[in-house]
Amino acid sequence: MMTAPLQHALYLAIFLFALGVTGVLVRRNLLFILMSIEIMLNAAGLAFITAAARWGQADGQVMFLFILSLAAAEVSVGLALIIRIRHRLTTLDADAANLMQG
Amino acid sequence: MSTTFYIAAFVALLATLLTITRTNGVHALLYLIVSLLAVALVFYTLGAGFAAALEVIIYAGAIMVLFVFVVMMLNLGEKAAGREAQWIAPQIWIGPSILSAILALQLLLTLAHQKAWPIAQNAVPPSQVGIVLFGPYLLCVELASMLLLAALVGAYHIAHGEGGIAS
Numbered sequence: 001m002m003t004a005p006l007q008h009a010l011y012l013a014i015f016l017f018a019l020g021v022t023g024v025l026v027r028r029n030l031l032f033i034l035m036s037i038e039i040m041l042n043a044a045g046l047a048f049i050t051a052a053a054r055w056g057q058a059d060g061q062v063m064f065l066f067i068l069s070l071a072a073a074e075v076s077v078g079l080a081l082i083i084r085i086r087h088r089l090t091t092l093d094a095d096a097a098n099l100m101q102g
Numbered sequence: 103m104s105t106t107f108y109i110a111a112f113v114a115l116l117a118t119l120l121t122i123t124r125t126n127g128v129h130a131l132l133y134l135i136v137s138l139l140a141v142a143l144v145f146y147t148l149g150a151g152f153a154a155a156l157e158v159i160i161y162a163g164a165i166m167v168l169f170v171f172v173v174m175m176l177n178l179g180e181k182a183a184g185r186e187a188q189w190i191a192p193q194i195w196i197g198p199s200i201l202s203a204i205l206a207l208q209l210l211l212t213l214a215h216q217k218a219w220p221i222a223q224n225a226v227p228p229s230q231v232g233i234v235l236f237g238p239y240l241l242c243v244e245l246a247s248m249l250l251l252a253a254l255v256g257a258y259h260i261a262h263g264e265g266g267i268a269s
Contacts, residue, residue: 009111
């Protein structure tokens with residue numbers, strides 16, 4: 001069974017991460033910014049899995065599990081904030097939420 | 103196995119690119135789900151079957167469904183999609199894209215000068231992951247559970263009450 005070399009999997013992780021960074025920088029909709037953060041977390045998880053595959057150890061998969069729980073926590077709080085911002089400001093524009101008035 | 107990896111990697115990159123360029127939220131989410139499924143296949147080809155299953159069940163299954171629910175609850179509509187199209191005009195995305203490309207290029211050049219490492223041929227079974235998870239990493243599991251509890255309480259507190267879900 002021939003598998004791809006380590007570099008190619010890391011290249012994929014790099015490109016996915018760069019696409020996520022681009023999404024965060026370019027989009028103004030909070031929902032898309034949250035999705036781009038998910039893309040970046042997923043790319044980091046791919047890098048961990050790749051390292052785990054290189055040495056045949058389970059530690060990388062354990063780290064991926066923690067990234068997964070982190071992503072779940074981040075998404076739940078982020079989506080709750082998005083719902084509040086949508087109700088209060090009636091828009092999802094990230095530039096509209098620039099006043100911290102209690 | 104190698105061909106499967108490259109096809110899945112191509113699908114993942116294409117779907118991610120389409121995710122960050124869509125104007126409709128639901129379309130972007132569907133492409134993101136495709137991207138996550140392709141990355142799960144990449145995990146499988148790398149010998150991490152357990153992580154691939156979790157990627158499909160938790161990431162594509164649970165987290166993305168949460169996204170879909172919220173997008174449908176927000177009910178953005180056609181007007182929002184039109185405004186999105188205005189927001190991603192070329193003069194807005196060209197600068198950040200060049201900066202991200204430079205970042206990616208630097209990382210690529212760092213890797214390109216290394217010799218090609220082979221990947222271990224044996225797959226890591228789920229039992230080994232479980233033994234490591236509840237052995238040396240037990241404290242991290244407890245911390246993750248506390249993080250999830252804090253997120254649960256926090257999300258309830260933020261989304262509930264005046265102006266939130268209940269009102």
